[in-house]
Amino acid sequence: MPSSPLLTAIGLMSGTSLDGVDAALIQTDGTRISRHGPSLTVPYTPELRARLRHILDAAPQLAPSDPILLSAEHDLTEVHAIAVQQLRQMAPDMPADLIGFHGQTILHQPGRTWQIGNAIALSAATDLPVIHDFRTADVQAGGEGAPLAPLYHAALLHDQPRPVAILNIGGVANLTLLTSKGEILACDTGPGNALLDDWTFRHTGIPYDKDGQLAHSGKVAEPLLKQLLAHPFFSKPAPKSLDRLSFHTALQDIAALSPADGAATLVAFTAETIARTPLPEQPKAWFVCGGGRHNPAIMEALAQRLSGQVFPVETLGWNGDALEAECFGFLAVRSLYGLPLSLPSTTGVPTPQRGGRLSCGGITPWKAKAVLNTKMQYNIV
Numbered sequence: 001m002p003s004s005p006l007l008t009a010i011g012l013m014s015g016t017s018l019d020g021v022d023a024a025l026i027q028t029d030g031t032r033i034s035r036h037g038p039s040l041t042v043p044y045t046p047e048l049r050a051r052l053r054h055i056l057d058a059a060p061q062l063a064p065s066d067p068i069l070l071s072a073e074h075d076l077t078e079v080h081a082i083a084v085q086q087l088r089q090m091a092p093d094m095p096a097d098l099i100g101f102h103g104q105t106i107l108h109q110p111g112r113t114w115q116i117g118n119a120i121a122l123s124a125a126t127d128l129p130v131i132h133d134f135r136t137a138d139v140q141a142g143g144e145g146a147p148l149a150p151l152y153h154a155a156l157l158h159d160q161p162r163p164v165a166i167l168n169i170g171g172v173a174n175l176t177l178l179t180s181k182g183e184i185l186a187c188d189t190g191p192g193n194a195l196l197d198d199w200t201f202r203h204t205g206i207p208y209d210k211d212g213q214l215a216h217s218g219k220v221a222e223p224l225l226k227q228l229l230a231h232p233f234f235s236k237p238a239p240k241s242l243d244r245l246s247f248h249t250a251l252q253d254i255a256a257l258s259p260a261d262g263a264a265t266l267v268a269f270t271a272e273t274i275a276r277t278p279l280p281e282q283p284k285a286w287f288v289c290g291g292g293r294h295n296p297a298i299m300e301a302l303a304q305r306l307s308g309q310v311f312p313v314e315t316l317g318w319n320g321d322a323l324e325a326e327c328f329g330f331l332a333v334r335s336l337y338g339l340p341l342s343l344p345s346t347t348g349v350p351t352p353q354r355g356g357r358l359s360c361g362g363i364t365p366w367k368a369k370a371v372l373n374t375k376m377q378y379n380i381v
């Protein structure tokens with residue numbers, strides 16, 4: 001079968017940590033990665049972050065037309081447009097064909113996933129086709145809608161000795177295992193940094209536990225840790241997924257602890273839930289991406305508990321802060337080429353599932369044609 005043409009995509013991811021927008025360029029045919037381009041992060045202002053945090057709490061009651069939501073959506077779309085503009089300035093030698101726009105997840109429950117962000121406005125602002133709404137098709141087909149990174153992780157890991165895993169420690173943590181037989185298994189494992197961020201902010205006013213300083217100065221409260229680990233999610237087999245707020249009652253459970261002991265206990269909670277994830281075989285090597293790999297307390301706690309070796313993905317020459325953004329560039333190209341974004345073993349969807357929607361709001365017709373000639377399968381909105 002002839003391979004599809006290479007496309008250059010800008011991937012945009014604003015994760016559950018609500019810290020800002022990651023943007024990265026990638027050149028791919030949707031199967032292999034031929035070039036990793038530059039990447040950057042445009043932080044949310046503290047004010048936008050606070051509004052989004054409020055929306056997360058209110059999301060189950062919010063109507064899509066709620067003015068609070070529309071105004072946050074407008075502002076976060078602008079941050080994404082700025083990220084695209086800055087990235088293009090950084091890489092004039094890698095002109096982009098399209099954008100993969102994840103949007104900000106504000107709700108993720110069984111049967112319902114909700115990312116906000118205005119793809120039409122982003123397409124108009126950047127003059128590029130935008131693929132967005134990556135998770136809905138999977139959820140509508142009966143899948144978890146997450147994690148979606150596994151097919152990208154598998155493409156990255158193709159030449160690594162197996163079994164091998166990529167572990168993303170963002171607000172929520174998720175892993176992809178490539179088994180010795182080459183199967184791709186995946187799931188969210190539990191909390192990543194989000195609980196620790198909220199705890200640290202509550203007690204110190206600083207948005208995260210920089211370099212694990214607070215956790216390092218505390219002691220794990222073992223009985224409380226045991227109580228937290230009793231949650232039925234942790235013994236459930238993969239695939240499974242989480243919302244950022246899934247374990248938020250944990251902060252009430254540990255409320256009586258000192259700031260340092262609470263941080264140490266939450267670090268142990270993250271590491272222990274990763275180590276306890278039921279897997280058919282244990283990876284020989286764990287390659288860690290996401291902001292959690294910058295926290296030495298988390299990396300040490302993992303090394304103590306995992307039988308395989310633990311490395312940041314930089315060991316393989318990748319940028320662990322850019323991987324998720326690259327992933328949505330990769331998935332945008334897969335979407336355009338009609339390739340699946342998820343598998344039964346990654347989201348629980350009954351059959352390999354395509355996904356994503358295309359928006360060409362305001363884009364010049366010749367440019368849309370140049371990209372869309374590769375495959376026409378969308379309703380253009």
Ligand SMILES: Nc1ncnc2c1ncn2[C@@H]1O[C@H](COP(=O)(O)OP(=O)(O)OP(=O)(O)O)[C@@H](O)[C@H]1O
Nearest residue numbers: 015016017170171172193208210211290291294295
């Ligand atoms: N130097 C550091 N020390 C400790 N923690 C850090 C450091 N740098 C980043 N982090 C953590 O990484 C987090 C951001 O991680 P990341 O950008 O991977 O999250 P995300 O992409 O928003 O989440 P998700 O993958 O769940 O969508 C910060 O909120 C913080 O907790």
Ligand SMILES: CC(=O)N[C@H]1[C@@H]2OC[C@@H](O2)[C@@H](O)[C@@H]1O[C@H](C)C(=O)O
Nearest residue numbers: 016105108146147148149172174324
């Ligand atoms: C619903 C949602 O946005 N989930 C995120 C979140 O952040 C990490 C984890 O939870 C993962 O399931 C997912 O993101 C990555 C990119 C994924 O889909 O693979």
